Amino acid sequence: MLTDPVLRAVRRALALLGWATLSSLALAAPAGPAAPQQAELPQLGDAAREDLTPVLERRLGEEIMRDIRRDRDYLDDDVLIEYLNQIGNNLVAARPGARGDANFDYFFFAVRDPAINAFALPGGFIAVHSALLLAAQNESELASVLSHEIGHVAQRHIARMLGQQRQDALIPLAAMVLAVLAARSSQTASDVPIGVLMGGQGLAIQRQLNFSRDAEREADRVGFQIMTASGFDTSGMVAFFGRLQTAMRVYSDVPSWLLSHPLTQERIADMQARIREAPYRQRADSIDFHLARARTRVLQDTSDAALSETRKFFETQLQQESRQQKTAAQYGLACLALQRGQLAEAQQWLDAAQTTYAKPRPGVLSAAASDSDAGAIFALTALEVKLAPGQPPAVLAAALDEARAAHARYPLARGIARRLADALYANGRYEEAAAYLRDQVQQYRSEPKLHDALAKTYAAQGKIALQHLSLAESYVLQGGTMAALDQLALARKAPDATFYDQAIIDARERELLARRKEEMKEKKQNG
Numbered sequence: 001m002l003t004d005p006v007l008r009a010v011r012r013a014l015a016l017l018g019w020a021t022l023s024s025l026a027l028a029a030p031a032g033p034a035a036p037q038q039a040e041l042p043q044l045g046d047a048a049r050e051d052l053t054p055v056l057e058r059r060l061g062e063e064i065m066r067d068i069r070r071d072r073d074y075l076d077d078d079v080l081i082e083y084l085n086q087i088g089n090n091l092v093a094a095r096p097g098a099r100g101d102a103n104f105d106y107f108f109f110a111v112r113d114p115a116i117n118a119f120a121l122p123g124g125f126i127a128v129h130s131a132l133l134l135a136a137q138n139e140s141e142l143a144s145v146l147s148h149e150i151g152h153v154a155q156r157h158i159a160r161m162l163g164q165q166r167q168d169a170l171i172p173l174a175a176m177v178l179a180v181l182a183a184r185s186s187q188t189a190s191d192v193p194i195g196v197l198m199g200g201q202g203l204a205i206q207r208q209l210n211f212s213r214d215a216e217r218e219a220d221r222v223g224f225q226i227m228t229a230s231g232f233d234t235s236g237m238v239a240f241f242g243r244l245q246t247a248m249r250v251y252s253d254v255p256s257w258l259l260s261h262p263l264t265q266e267r268i269a270d271m272q273a274r275i276r277e278a279p280y281r282q283r284a285d286s287i288d289f290h291l292a293r294a295r296t297r298v299l300q301d302t303s304d305a306a307l308s309e310t311r312k313f314f315e316t317q318l319q320q321e322s323r324q325q326k327t328a329a330q331y332g333l334a335c336l337a338l339q340r341g342q343l344a345e346a347q348q349w350l351d352a353a354q355t356t357y358a359k360p361r362p363g364v365l366s367a368a369a370s371d372s373d374a375g376a377i378f379a380l381t382a383l384e385v386k387l388a389p390g391q392p393p394a395v396l397a398a399a400l401d402e403a404r405a406a407h408a409r410y411p412l413a414r415g416i417a418r419r420l421a422d423a424l425y426a427n428g429r430y431e432e433a434a435a436y437l438r439d440q441v442q443q444y445r446s447e448p449k450l451h452d453a454l455a456k457t458y459a460a461q462g463k464i465a466l467q468h469l470s471l472a473e474s475y476v477l478q479g480g481t482m483a484a485l486d487q488l489a490l491a492r493k494a495p496d497a498t499f500y501d502q503a504i505i506d507a508r509e510r511e512l513l514a515r516r517k518e519e520m521k522e523k524k525q526n527g
Contacts, residue, residue, distance in 0.1 A: 054102030061123025066479035073112040075299055078415025079377055083292040084108035084128060088146050094230035100154040112300060116244060118145050120152040133296045135243055139289040140236030144227060151222030224274060233283050234275050241268045287357060287374040290324045294332030298339055311336055327357040338385055346385045354378050376413045379406035383419040387426055396426045421453050433457045448477040465494035465501045481516050
């Protein structure tokens with residue numbers, strides 16, 4: 001089930017785009033795979049395409065994401081986002097057609113939530129609850145959830161749900177007409193009109209539930225195909241379903257036909273039957289999976305009491321023989337110390353984690369094929385420690401050298417790329433930082449963090465007009481059209497604004513005013 005902040009974002013986005021508000025049932029399907037095996041997936045009908053085009057579906061997802069990113073429970077953490085997108089996009093690439101007819105670009109992210117769940121939003125946005133990351137005991141279990149949610153996106157279930165709801169909207173309307181006629185024809189007070197009305201509403205709800213169950217089965221088929229193609233252990237689906245079944249015991253008395261997806265027992269049986277027909281595969285977990293879980297445990301609850309419990313958990317985990325588990329525990333303690341501002345301790349635990357993982361294992365010549373060197377995560381975390389507030393100039397200088405080397409080794413790691421900009425700024429290299437960030441914003445136009453860093457760098461240089469222009473672009477990417485217009489007004493009044501700057505301001509202001517006018521028109525049309 002979607003969290004309250006997500007539901008609010010969904011409703012706002014739907015209202016803005018002119019769609020009737022949907023329930024959480026229509027917009028989220030609880031994660032988890034299984035279902036009867038079929039050779040191929042069904043093709044979507046034209047009705048679904050007409051109800052919500054791929055362009056509008058993506059726009060709807062982007063509107064929702066703007067609100068989610070502003071929520072305090074959105075885990076805007078580079079390590080988690082990069083890990084989830086790495087595994088998620090590897091799953092998508094393994095199965096041709098997983099992007100669907102709309103060829104969506106996927107984005108995977110995490111939200112802080114104690115419920116074991118995941119959900120897909122329109123247009124290729126997939127969220128994982130922090131509790132689910134901690135509940136997954138191996139990487140195949142996590143991959144099974146992501147594969148299932150990819151199935152929802154590939155099959156465009158939200159577009160199809162809208163089409164179904166538009167048809168079902170006529171059912172309660174017809175029932176209401178019948179109820180009025182029954183009331184007028186009744187000579188005495190009667191429960192007949194109420195029964196007719198409730199019957200019509202019940203039929204509409206049942207049709208929606210039936211569609212949701214069918215959507216789950218389709219997502220299960222896609223998920224199993226993706227898991228098989230990507231080489232993950234499909235038995236992880238059954239193991240995770242058992243854990244989900246335990247978590248959902250509170251709903252055990254609800255009849256299966258009233259649930260928005262098949263009962264866990266049914267889906268476990270379906271998956272077990274399917275796995276028996278597939279060849280057995282064993283896949284080793286990547287170290288990135290264990291490090292991401294350790295980091296999630298620290299971010300799940302940052303209260304003093306919770307962090308104390310987290311420390312006890314990692315100290316217990318240190319006693320395990322598994323090299324991966326011990327490395328993850330040491331890395332978790334490093335993240336915990338960093339969270340508390342204990343920088344020396346954080347560096348010690350991080351060094352220990354790297355040493356433990358680099359230590360050769362007896363009888364093992366090389367790491368498993370799925371096992372990464374964790375270099376990008378270690379490098380990013382080391383930069384976080386060295387660039388934390390309170391570090392002396394010598395440490396900041398060392399951070400710049402490390403950031404350059406890490407960026408050269410991992411050029412696609414966005415977190416490391418942004419830390420290089422931070423290191424340049426921290427060492428007073430403002431001209432170099434500005435040039436680097438200008439290049440970055442040209443390559444990665446959808447990252448507001450880059451524009452924020454560029455605005456900060458311009459402020460340090462005393463370039464006021466350019467500072468406000470950069471902030472305006474950041475606000476635009478975050479959906480703050482009015483805030484962006486305010487920044488453009490400040491840029492126009494800046495004493496250092498050149499003729500060229502004024503031309504840019506004029507053009508951008510006209511564009512944003514037209515966008516604002518369109519937004520107001522849509523809101524007025526939707527009441």
